[in-house]
Amino acid sequence: MDLALALAATGADDVSDPSDFPESFGILRTLDRTLRCPICKDLFNAPVLLGTCGHSFCSLCIREALKEGEKKECSACRVPTQESSIKKNIVLEESVEAYKTARSTVLALANDTASRKRRREDSTNGADLTPRPKRVKRESSGQDVDLGDERLEESEDSEVEIIENSKAPVDCPICDQKVPATRINAHLDEGCPHESVPEDKGKGKAQWAILLGGPGGKKGAKGGRRGSGRERDRSSSPPPRPLAKVSYHTLSNKQVRGLLQDQCLSESGDRKQWEQRHAQWITVYNANLDSSKPKSVDQLRRDLERWERLKARDEKEKEARVSRVDAKGYEKSQDEHFAKLIAQARASAKGNPNTIRQGASSEKPIEISSDLEMEPESGEAAQATVHIAL
Amino acid sequence: MLGGSKKTQSSTALRRLMTEYKQLTTNGSPDGMFTAGPVSEDNFFEWEALIQGPEDTPFEGGVFLARLTFPTDYPLSPFKMKFDPPLFHPNIYPNGEVCISILHTPGDDPHMYELSSERWSPVQSVEKVVLSVISMLAEPNLESGANIDCCKLYRENREEYERRVRQMIEEQLEVLE
Numbered sequence: 001m002d003l004a005l006a007l008a009a010t011g012a013d014d015v016s017d018p019s020d021f022p023e024s025f026g027i028l029r030t031l032d033r034t035l036r037c038p039i040c041k042d043l044f045n046a047p048v049l050l051g052t053c054g055h056s057f058c059s060l061c062i063r064e065a066l067k068e069g070e071k072k073e074c075s076a077c078r079v080p081t082q083e084s085s086i087k088k089n090i091v092l093e094e095s096v097e098a099y100k101t102a103r104s105t106v107l108a109l110a111n112d113t114a115s116r117k118r119r120r121e122d123s124t125n126g127a128d129l130t131p132r133p134k135r136v137k138r139e140s141s142g143q144d145v146d147l148g149d150e151r152l153e154e155s156e157d158s159e160v161e162i163i164e165n166s167k168a169p170v171d172c173p174i175c176d177q178k179v180p181a182t183r184i185n186a187h188l189d190e191g192c193p194h195e196s197v198p199e200d201k202g203k204g205k206a207q208w209a210i211l212l213g214g215p216g217g218k219k220g221a222k223g224g225r226r227g228s229g230r231e232r233d234r235s236s237s238p239p240p241r242p243l244a245k246v247s248y249h250t251l252s253n254k255q256v257r258g259l260l261q262d263q264c265l266s267e268s269g270d271r272k273q274w275e276q277r278h279a280q281w282i283t284v285y286n287a288n289l290d291s292s293k294p295k296s297v298d299q300l301r302r303d304l305e306r307w308e309r310l311k312a313r314d315e316k317e318k319e320a321r322v323s324r325v326d327a328k329g330y331e332k333s334q335d336e337h338f339a340k341l342i343a344q345a346r347a348s349a350k351g352n353p354n355t356i357r358q359g360a361s362s363e364k365p366i367e368i369s370s371d372l373e374m375e376p377e378s379g380e381a382a383q384a385t386v387h388i389a390l
Numbered sequence: 391m392l393g394g395s396k397k398t399q400s401s402t403a404l405r406r407l408m409t410e411y412k413q414l415t416t417n418g419s420p421d422g423m424f425t426a427g428p429v430s431e432d433n434f435f436e437w438e439a440l441i442q443g444p445e446d447t448p449f450e451g452g453v454f455l456a457r458l459t460f461p462t463d464y465p466l467s468p469f470k471m472k473f474d475p476p477l478f479h480p481n482i483y484p485n486g487e488v489c490i491s492i493l494h495t496p497g498d499d500p501h502m503y504e505l506s507s508e509r510w511s512p513v514q515s516v517e518k519v520v521l522s523v524i525s526m527l528a529e530p531n532l533e534s535g536a537n538i539d540c541c542k543l544y545r546e547n548r549e550e551y552e553r554r555v556r557q558m559i560e561e562q563l564e565v566l567e
């Protein structure tokens with residue numbers, strides 16, 4: 001099958017990864033890899049840092065991971081953590097944004113250099129050992145190292161800052177408000193009253209303006225819940241705070257609907273869907289606060305609707321597939337391919353251990369089921385097309 | 391162009407799977423020990439892997455097919471892995487399902503003694519899991535047995551265990567001829 005087509009069909013044709021860079025540019029592959037979230041493997045999107053261990057993820061990725069697990073731990077190193085340890089990673093975001101802008105150019109240059117080098121080697125049969133690519137390599141490797149170091153230092157710095165600066169406000173683990181560190185115990189004892197904390201200077205009020213008047217801005221939806229919505233109603237124009245999590249099992253249906261109404265979310269579906277919708281809303285809403293270019297709340301609501309549609313689609317397709325796969329008995333088409341491997345295995349048993357190794361690595365299971373309509377070299381063809389598609 | 395507006399058109403799970411597949415296709419697996427990919431183009435949540443029996447083990451010379459079934463919230467939850475046909479191995483259930491700590495979430499723990507450090511987390515991947523399974527083929531973990539008879543045999547009569555494994559490989563080759 002054609003990978004590029006398949007990607008396009010799923011809407012994932014912009015999937016990128018470090019191996020987009022030619023093999024001879026290992027340094028660029030490394031650079032590309034360090035700017036990717038270890039959870040989604042995409043370039044960081046609104047990256048955040050876990051203050052507890054220093055690992056970085058997309059805000060949405062780590063928030064979903066923390067939502068899922070019963071144990072709250074860093075997905076990378078498993079050090080216990082919690083949502084309140086999530087901090088914006090501003091320098092990383094700037095680096096990634098700059099890199100996203102530069103990537104296609106860098107990729108084109110690298111591909112160009114690599115193919116020119118290949119052509120030259122073809123013509124001179126490798127006699128001339130390429131002074132030019134070498135120069136490019138050194139330059140890029142310099143950049144690579146610099147960027148890496150800068151990023152590391154920065155994340156260490158901010159971690160130290162978080163720990164040492166006891167005057168800095170801390171996030172209340174219950175209501176997620178910023179509370180002066182000196183007042184946090186009293187705040188908890190008093191059952192989370194509204195706290196006024198001097199805002200970070202230079203936060204860029206204008207940037208937040210689009211978010212204001214969003215959730216919580218809608219007054220009058222009284223549902224008898226202690227909710228973070230109340231505090232926001234009162235405040236005139238501070239940056240929006242993260243929404244607090246909700247334990248749905250203690251709430252009545254009416255109260256859960258009230259929560260949805262508060263956030264102007266759809267009340268369609270059953271109770272389970274309401275809870276999932278609201279929980280996901282809290283996650284995407286809070287993740288959006290970590291982006292330096294936050295989306296409007298309306299856009300977030302549309303994203304949430306799409307998320308629900310995709311989720312429903314994936315689940316439905318998955319069910320359909322299970323029965324389809326069983327029905328068509330695709331094992332049949334496999335046998336032929338499998339027999340090939342077995343023949344190789346036999347050959348290797350007869351004393352050539354390398355046959356199987358090479359044989360197996362050049363075969364892709366994906367080719368098996370579509371054997372009928374495919375030319376033998378499609379594995380390579382698919383890779384080539386991907387390059388172009390990117 | 392990158393990670394831009396198009397990003398939301400496919401679910402996170404699908405994108406992750408496509409990325410992993412793309413990477414496996416481009417780079418291959420270490421030493422070409424296995425291949426893995428979706429079963430068909432309209433089915434990215436069902437993969438299969440072809441795994442070579444590791445050298446210097448009774449599994450050497452065999453090629454084993456495993457089905458990988460991904461949940462829609464992958465990679466938050468792990469996938470399932472099932473050998474088809476089943477393998478005779480202490481950590482593989484008689485129905486072929488693999489029992490290995492890296493495919494268990496910290497919350498779902500059939501064997502209390504599994505270290506949480508070895509369990510699933512969203513940063514794991516198909517490649518890491520399959521490599522763990524390959525090393526499990528070489529070195530069974532008797533503490534979390536899935537095939538009791540096989541565990542017993544492995545402990546009490548290693549020679550017979552190895553003979554059974556080789557016999558199984560022979561039979562699988564014959565059946566599929």
Ligand SMILES: [Zn+2]
Binds near residue numbers: 037039040044058061
């Ligand atoms: Zn991510």
Ligand SMILES: [Zn+2]
Binds near residue numbers: 075
């Ligand atoms: Zn960590």
Ligand SMILES: [Zn+2]
Binds near residue numbers: 174175176
């Ligand atoms: Zn509080």
